[in-house]
Amino acid sequence: MKKILLLLAGVLCMLLGLFFAIIPGPSLIFFMAGLLCFSFDYPKARHYLGLCQKALTKSCRYLDKKLAR
Numbered sequence: 001m002k003k004i005l006l007l008l009a010g011v012l013c014m015l016l017g018l019f020f021a022i023i024p025g026p027s028l029i030f031f032m033a034g035l036l037c038f039s040f041d042y043p044k045a046r047h048y049l050g051l052c053q054k055a056l057t058k059s060c061r062y063l064d065k066k067l068a069r
Contacts, residue, residue: 003040006037006038007038007041009033009034010035010038014030017029017030017031032049032053036049
């Protein structure tokens with residue numbers, strides 16, 4: 001039952017992420033939440049979640065440096 005709920009939550013988050021990619025909104029947050037839900041059962045999703053986390057960390061550091069000036 002837990003696996004089914006996680007998969008449904010992952011699908012819902014991915015669909016919301018796609019929706020907010022078209023209409024302005026927090027699409028990255030929903031994509032990351034969907035990957036998090038999928039990462040419990042699928043190792044490839046865990047890999048992509050790690051890549052997204054590294055990319056967001058790098059971009060946040062870049063913005064911090066630019067805004068600190």
